[in-house]
Amino acid sequence: MSSFVDRFRRRRPGAAGRGGAVRRGAPSGRGPARTEPVSDAELHDEVAALLARELGVAEPAQENPTPVTPARIAAWMTANEFSYFVDNDGDLGGLWRGRLFYFFLFGEKSEILQVRGQWHREVSIDRLEEVLDICNEWNAERIWPKAYLRVRDNGRVHVVAEVATDLEHGATDEQLSQTLFCGLSTGSMFFDSLDERYPDPAGSAP
Structure with a gap:
């Protein structure tokens, strides 16, 4: 807030130069100018009022962010009635609209959540x-997902969609849900575009 206050102070009409006190001045024709200094407390209140008017009044958080773990992701899958599995490497995955998605946690503190889907x-x-x-x-x-290809040893090409989010400070249940849905839904949108570009003969009547 202090840096914003400093910028706000410099932009206020009548602000003094370096080391000078900030003084209020009345517009021309509306009475004599006021020359009393504006205290930091008054300036803080004015900035708070400005932010409230422009951005709306912030509501107190209902819960604090907590670290994201595979157990929280699995609980989210269960709560939304999505089927999932844990493979031999301990990675959590599941099917979403017929496509395979994995949920990884990377980083020194497992703070980076990656939702990776495969066509x-x-x-x-x-x-x-x-x-x-x-x-x-x-x-x-588009911002999401990142789309790329992987060439297998057999020469076949797999198309991959990926959304990675840094959750260093954790996430609330709502934030985690939004992040997971973002990875799944945007990945599916990309795969849908591929289905339209390359219709599957098996999906059409003979």
Whole structure:
């Protein structure tokens, strides 16, 4: 707040130069100028009133952020009636609209939550550059998810969507829910666009 107050003070009409006291001045024609200094407390109240008017009054938080753990992610899956599994490496995953998604925690303190999805179809190596252009176009126009390709040893190409969020200070249940839904929903939007671009013959009647 102090840096904002300093900027606010410098921008106020009648603010003195370096080391000078801030003084109030009345507009021309509205009476004599007031020359008494403005205290820090008064300035703080004015800034608070300005922020409240522009941004609205902040409501007190109902809960404090807590560290994100695999158990919290699993509890969120259960609460939303999503099926999930834990693989042999201990990673948590699940199916969302027929696509496989994993939920990872990276970083020194496991503070980075990553929601990573994989398109349920493979791409021929012959279409590598074509699909790569689609991913680059998506990344240039949208924030989420990050789209990229992985080439397997067998030459098949997998399309991946990823949303990573730094939750160093933890997250409330609501914040965690928004982050997980963001990863799942935006990843699904990208995969839906691929389905439209490359219709699956198995999904059409003969």
